[in-house]
Amino acid sequence: MRVPQPTISHPVLIWDGTEMLECVSVIPEAPNVASFCFQSPSGALFSYVPGQFLTLELPVPGGPLYRTYTISSSPSRPMSISVTVKAQDGSLGTRWMLDHLKPGMRIKATSPAGTFSSHNHPAGKYLFISAGSGITPMMSMTxxxxxxxRPADIVFVNCARRPSEIIFRERLEHMASRVPGIDLKLVVEGTDLYHPWTGYQGMFNQLMLGLMAPDYLEREVFCCGPEPFMQAVREALAGLGFDMERYHQESFQPSLAAEAADPAEGDVIPDEANAAEVDFTLSGVTQRCAETDTILATARTAGLNIPSGCTFGVCGTCKIRKLSGQVHMVHNGGITEDDIAAGYVLACCSHPIGRVEVAV
Known part of the structure; x- marks a missing residue:
């Protein structure tokens, strides 16, 4: 009897953000919307949880620009990683991507981050509600x-201005046609000329919610989209008696309510009248400032560059190591308690109290 010999497997490389990403394809999705697919030049695989985001360093004229985009691909397909971007009025980074980022080009990016994921809230039933490009984390999770x-139970609600602006419509319809547990519900404000629309029309409301998912009280809800849209969803759910502990949202816009509810590091409140000082130890630069100035703003005043994305404590791009001193930090989920315990802070929302040393 021949005994099978053990095989020698090669170690699997996992992309960790230190290697540039190579754009391998650009796929138009809707007006002013495109998906950019990236691979690692070394062949490293991508490991993340669906719903996380990337921060890209975009080489726009005048210096690098950092922009945060939710990953629209799924970690179940680890050979590549994709983001789907939508240019708004006044967009700079996204407009540059749509106009200039082509296959073969390489850009820098941070490793995936974020906690907005169904992996963190396992449930038997899900309700995904999105609008516009807020569909991207829902697409990844679905x-x-x-x-x-495996059997899934997802009511997938997406709202758009018109049918031609629904991102991923064909891909979603394909998945829904193959899996009975994916129930696709599309809502548009208006129709396209000469293209009949038989789905929901109008603004998302409580009545629609009851028709789309009669068992919404039993579902774990994930929501992503413009802040006014998410506010309307929150109010609709709360008004119907939904347990808001089972409601989760992702936003790259500042929320005053979230900031007010977020605990700050330390008990001292920054005072504009009090002087402070930040010692950027790696650069050998010390900069005076007021306590109400952020470390990020102070670094820029000193001529230093700390990579940043959202600038209000969501994306985590500006995470730096605090070596000594006290800061007042109010973030929106862009840093973990473990990171804080290890001495890290977010430069964009950390205010120095007195003298502070940071590894920049």
Whole structure:
């Protein structure tokens, strides 16, 4: 009897953000919307959880620009990673991507981050509600469940201005046609000329919610979109008696309510009249400032560059190591308690109290 010999497997490389990403394809999705697919030049695989985001360093004229985008691909397909971007009025970074980022070009990016994921809130039933480009994390999470091949129970609601602006419509319809547990509900404000629309029309409301998901009280809800849209969803759910502990949202816009509810590091409140000082130890620069100035703003005043994305404590791009001193930090989920305990802070929302040393 021949005994099988053990095989020698090569170690699997995982992309960690130190290697530039190579754009391998650009796929138009809707007006002013495109998906950019990236691979690692070394062949490293991508490991993340569906719903996380990337921060890209975009080489726009005048210096690098940092922009945060939710990953629209699924970690069940680890050979590549994709973001789907939508240019708004006044967009700088996204407009540059749509006009200039082509296959073969390489850009820098940070490793995936964020906690907005169904992985962190396992449930038997989900309700995904999105508007516009807020569909991207829902697409990632739904694709993951679809690829797993196990029974799923998802009511997938997406709202757009008109049918031609629904991102991923064909891909979603394909998944819904193959898996009975994906229930697709599309809502538009208006129709396209000469293209009949038989779905929901108008603004998302409580009545629509009851028709789309009669068992919404039993579902874990994930929501992403413009802040006014998410506010309307929150109010609709709360008004219907939904347990808001089971409501989760992702936003890259500042929320005053979230800031007010977020605990700050330390008990001292910054005072504009009090002087402070930040010692950027790696650069050998010390900069005076007021306590109400952020470390990020102070660094820029000193001529130093700390990579940043959202600038209000969501994306985590500006995470730096605090070596000594006290800061007052109010963030929106862009840093973990473990990171804080290890001495890290977010430069964009950390105010120095007295003298502070940071590894920049």
């Amino acid at each position: 694709t993951w469940m679809f690829d797993m091949g």
